[in-house]
Amino acid sequence: MPLLDWLNKQDAVRTVQKVPYRLLEAVPELSAGDANAENLLIQGDNLEALKALLPLYAGKVKCIYIDPPYNTRSAFTHYDDNLEHSLWLSLMYPRLELLRELLAEDGSIWVSIDDNEAHYLKVMMDEVFGRGNFVANVIWQKKASPQANSVWLSDSHDHIICFAKNKDAWCPKLLKRTEAADARFSNPDNDPRGVWTSGDFTISLTGGQRGAQFAKTGQSNNLFEITTPSGRKLWPTKGRCWGSTEERFLELYKDNRIWFGKNGSNVPRIKRFLSEVQDGIVCTTIWLRSEVGDNQISKKEVMAFNQEDVFSTPKPESLIERIFEVATNSNDLILDSFLGSGTTAAVAHKMGRRYIGIEMGEHAQTHCQPRLKKVVEGEQGGISQAVNWQGGGGFHYFRLGETIFDEYGSIHHNVRFAALAAHIWFCETRVPLAKPADTPLLGVHDNTAYYLLYNGILGDRRPQSGNVLTQSVLDALPSHDGRKIIYGEASRFQKARLEVENIVFKQIPYDVRAV
Template identity: 40%
Template sequence: MPELSFKGKEFVFNHHLAVPHRPLIPDASKSVGDARLDGNLVLHGDNLHALKSLLPMYAGKVDCIFIDPPYNTGNEGWCYNDNVNSPMMQQWLSENPVGIEDGLRHDKWCAMMWPRLRLLHELLGEAGSIWITLDDNEVHHARMMLDEIFGEDNFIANIVWQHSVQGKGYTNTFSVHHNHILVYGKSDFSFDGLERTEEDNVNYSNPDNDPKGSWRSGDVKNSLFRPNLRYELISPSGKAIQPPPNGWRWSRETMQKKIDAGEVIFVENETRILRKIYLSEQDKRAPETLWFADQVGSSRDATSILKMIFGGDSPFPTPKPVELLSRILALSTSPNSIILDSFAGSGTTAHAVLAANARDGGERRFILVECEEYADSLTAERVRRVIGGYSFKGTQREELLKKSLTFTDLKKADKLLHDIAGIENLETHRFSKIEKKVKDGELLVEGVTSVTERVEGLGGGFTYCTLGEAVDLERMLTGENLPGFDQLGALLFHMATSEALDPAAIIEREDGCGYLGESSAFHVWLIYKPDLGFLKSRDSALTLTKARELAASKPAGKRHLVFAPARFVSQKVLDEELVPVEFAPLPWALYRIERS
């Protein structure tokens, strides 16, 4: 398989392994509802570190990932900030932000995305999917990276989304109306399709009074070359019909059964063969790879929603519409799914998740990660307002036409005025008034509506988190940085088992000997208190008595893995006494795993 080569790839190829674990620190004052790490989350921090910190609890558990990373247009002002141990990469840090004149901006973008995609792959469940919005600047590079990380066989679709109803002259030739949405699965992704509408059923009829009801015609040819399905077919009149180049859709036996049942018919003097696709068997419809703005919203629609939620001007330049995320959720999630967005921006993903739950009573959970300072004032604040409701009073504006005026436009003023009049005729009924103005050489036509209303909240809650200090061996040894029992336990459980911890299974005992949970191979325990005095005491050691107690506390059948600072019993004695316990020392075990 061809591989993407970019400058710095050798340094970031396994960089995600070297990223330290940083505990999630809940901030109850910025949360809605009880602060909990197994519910909805809004994380403020570098998304590479945040993804690493999510692994202990969410590895292999996320059902849908949606990300809207920098498109790398050269005008976004994004910065390469991964502290990779390489002189070249360190130089990149001093050359921020990444601009249009940067000859390495595509390499930097790939170097930034690679470790994040590696961690997202680990977080995604086997039946999960990832959806990435991009434009033409990096979509081809992203496709090749995803082929390497997720596997080219797991490519599902490249959806073309009409993000702009009125094109913007990005080039001298074409007015660009679309973005891309790359979709990949993990390994077992599938979906049921979209709910059918009346429009989907207009092509079905029953001209031959088929007892199975209305139907439409379909093809009996195979789209892929299948030599084993190339056989001569005999029509009802006995005519021999040669196979199509790629073969038939079914085996000879299945084809004959469908002919006998009237599900495959011969028309036009048996020169054409059709299969019947029955309306009664169509519960859903297959999604297309062309998504139009009138179906899933446009950037302009998304901006209008933000203006309503916050009042005044939009606080975010490129929001995504809720309708777009709603369609993605409809295709990729169930009512109990976990949805992750590690480039959260204006928080559209959380809005769509809350709206989906309000519609069907589901319990979908969202995890948002945003590194910018507006994580609280914009990302989380939008979620707060959507949850609790918000008042909107003022003027709502919708851009109907925006055009830089040229001398040619002035010479064709009649045509321009005709176009404006056409907009007024079509759109007047939707607005209180249509405003037209020219400012700084730019014509702007807007629909203006005076609105006074309260939008009811969708309900729900979330926990606002930041990232704590990295778990560091040297500082653990000196007692400078001792993480909490649950944070260290989640990290150790994941590293020892490659499985995600269930926070509800944790039992933290007063004596410092706590239960972390059950993996496919072990019951996992941790003897630990975030207190240096305890860690140096005899109480923190694994003894034969304690080992017997732990083994007896759970049903037989699995061994017990016990993390502890010390032990007063050898593995040989444990084995001779038939106590199914294995000892893993702290902090050496943490050091070994983190550095391996």
């Protein structure tokens, strides 16, 4: 597979390993609504925030939507969008790597982008997610009319590039049927089975299973003469055959499932009844503004939250709703690490999805937090009426705190047991900790038990209190018959004794590694 290369790519590839693990510090006064809600709004650098989320959310995010800076060489108020091309690529690569780790096996990622970087982004995502996991390049009509001042062609669309974590595991949902789709059904012959539409009753002889059979044998059971009710005799056009064998055609005709037109002399078509079609329609890759909104609508939506400082590049709520309708179910976890004006989180909240939104600028507090607070209170903009949103739920506001290590290489004094436990568990198992740890035994993975001896769980620093592995501490730990990995400040056991007890001891802080 061809790979994209650029200046300083190798540094970008190694960036994730260099990113420190940071704590997430709760800001209760900026949280809102139900205290038991699982929704998170995080203020801070999204690369560091994504790294901080790994221990608890790796492999758990069902859908990722991001709207990164487009690198259009035009100054935006809230983003530095004037990045040189290689710098933009270096910005995106490590973030995509972390996003992939957070994505569930049956999850998908959707990235909004314009023509400036869309095709480079596609090749980069081929490398990170695997070319075979590419799903589609959606075209979104973002403008209603041409720009009169365009020098070349007036761009009317953006791209939304979609990849699955594992295309064999991901299954897109059908879209709800629309009135326009149902309007194509009628009942000109008063069929008692209800309204119907007709489809082509011929297939190509050069493609598909029947085409391959015809090419091999030189004949086809689907080539025969049909006589219409008016007496007209018909054969399929050159290169095509009928959609069934003659025997099956006669069964369909007897069942009044073949339509020859009102006069009974047209080429036969197969009847498809609305009562028998699938509950929804397959999503296409062209999304018109009449269906999902455009830039003008999105500007009006965000002005309802902040008229004095309108975000420059919002997306309409109905556009994000379309993505979630295709890619998620109720209560699935959504992630947006370029939250911007907060649209993704607002739509996820109204649609009953859990969400994590990350925004590094001050407008995480000035734009996103007020918007989500109004959503909790039941605001009626955007998709609210369409989904019957009445308010409720809540979210927790966090800021990025200290790194896990201080300037001397020791565990920072602000790091609590649960945070260190989640970090160690993920480093060892590469899966997130199921629930916050409150005992020395973090869990068992592949028949190996993981323990953490650290202040706040078994007392102070004296050996008898549990931070040092001694016989009394070992006796107090929950037992496990298999292999044991124990993190602690020190061990009083010699190598031979550790082998007898089937223990691998790892010393804090030296054996605590970055993710």
